Amino acid sequence: MSYPEMRIGIDLGGTKIEALALDRAGVELVRHRIDTPRDDYRATILAMAGLVRRIERETGTVATVGAGIPGTISGRTGLVKNANSTWLNGQALQRDLSEELEREVRMANDANCLAVSEATDGAAAGARVVFGVILGTGCGGGLAIDAQIHNGPNGVAGEWGHNPLPWPTAEEQPGPACYCGKRGCMETWVSGTGLAREFQEVTGKARTTREIVAGAEAGELEAVHALERFEDRLARGLASVINVLDPDVLVFGGGLSKVERIYREVPAKLPRYVFGREATTALVPARYGDSSGVRGAAWLWPARVGETVRLG
Numbered sequence: 001m002s003y004p005e006m007r008i009g010i011d012l013g014g015t016k017i018e019a020l021a022l023d024r025a026g027v028e029l030v031r032h033r034i035d036t037p038r039d040d041y042r043a044t045i046l047a048m049a050g051l052v053r054r055i056e057r058e059t060g061t062v063a064t065v066g067a068g069i070p071g072t073i074s075g076r077t078g079l080v081k082n083a084n085s086t087w088l089n090g091q092a093l094q095r096d097l098s099e100e101l102e103r104e105v106r107m108a109n110d111a112n113c114l115a116v117s118e119a120t121d122g123a124a125a126g127a128r129v130v131f132g133v134i135l136g137t138g139c140g141g142g143l144a145i146d147a148q149i150h151n152g153p154n155g156v157a158g159e160w161g162h163n164p165l166p167w168p169t170a171e172e173q174p175g176p177a178c179y180c181g182k183r184g185c186m187e188t189w190v191s192g193t194g195l196a197r198e199f200q201e202v203t204g205k206a207r208t209t210r211e212i213v214a215g216a217e218a219g220e221l222e223a224v225h226a227l228e229r230f231e232d233r234l235a236r237g238l239a240s241v242i243n244v245l246d247p248d249v250l251v252f253g254g255g256l257s258k259v260e261r262i263y264r265e266v267p268a269k270l271p272r273y274v275f276g277r278e279a280t281t282a283l284v285p286a287r288y289g290d291s292s293g294v295r296g297a298a299w300l301w302p303a304r305v306g307e308t309v310r311l312g
Helices: 041-059 091-101 110-121 191-202 209-217 222-243 260-274 287-296
Strands: 006-012 016-023 027-035 064-068 105-109 131-135 139-145 251-255 281-286
Touching: 006 041, 006 110, 006 287, 016 041, 016 287, 027 287, 041 091, 064 091, 064 110, 064 287, 091 105, 105 110, 110 131, 110 139, 110 251, 110 287, 131 222, 191 209, 191 222, 209 222, 222 260, 251 287, 260 281, 281 287
Parallel strands: 006 064, 064 105, 131 251, 251 281
Antiparallel strands: 006 016, 016 027, 131 139
């Protein structure tokens, strides 16, 4: 089977949809971003397809299409599950978008796409086992082995955000309610939403994540202490990932990945939680930043004849 010279990647987020085109060497050709039509499934399909058609009109080239989504496709039903963009759950998104575009569309979890992107030609290039950590509105994770997505038979490999916060203190129990139906998930603690919620609970002041980070950078003690608590919880969660998987690299994406101090403070805290008290795992920000997920979506298709991409 031969493949087109151009690949299109789509990153379907809760607030925006981004699409780009890469040539066979991974060079970006064009990129567009639009708002996500929240809570409207059919409009979401049409918005994604519209971006593909716009790019193909501009380039004059028909492309393969890969999409990263905030959830996963069930291997049993073919329907979306585990999406925090809850209007996608239970929908045949991969099938419906493929039918709209009249071609096969490959689809994977957005954190897996980030891990593949960074393992292919990003901050973790050359590493065998790469764990992608998404610290944004939610808390996601993805796994790439030899620059290939590893989903697992249940499609949940890497979903550390829906494990409970390890070694909780009395004040942290039972933990905040999570949209998944459980309490105390990592996502309720180490996410932008979780940081803002916890800051308000402790201080009585409503602040955005950006305001908390800016306050910490300015030396405001309440904000500094909030980030210290966040970093300790992040270290506990990542220690559990290391204890089970021991990846070569932890690569970070999402808005909170831009907070420089976490790359200094979290590695210093890891040894107290990792079994054996040794933790030399590299923690790095994604080379492609916010674009890594959409690039990884494009990488779901091989560039040329003879290449394969494993999605299992």
